[in-house]
Amino acid sequence: MPENESQQALYTALAMIPPGRVITYGHLARLAGKPGAARWVGRELKLLPSNTRLPWHRVINAAGRISLPSDSSGAEQCERLKAEGVEVRAQRVDLKTYLYDPAR
DNA sequence: TCATTGACAATAG
């Protein structure tokens, strides 16, 4: 059973991000019905189980960078993105090219 | 209740 509406909306929105595309925390928050709650999104993603099927790795910050420490988690996100065809050069993703914007 | 912290964001200098 859904823990709450917002969380359910977040999962649904995240699940529809196609491979090879990315989205920012802010945009995802808006899609989840909580505009301006980018930080809340990050907190929720951190709570996801390691066995989740959700594409958490397609979520990056507004600057196009990985918002995780460069150790294990950050490196894994980077690898996952590259594996999907997303170019990550100098720790940075070109939002103009890879950002998933349903309204555009 | 207040202060701090965190997978954030926009703006200014």
Next chain:
DNA sequence: ACTATTGCCAATG
């Protein structure tokens, strides 16, 4: 490109 500041939501001490 960098730091500093301010605003944001929620959890934690």
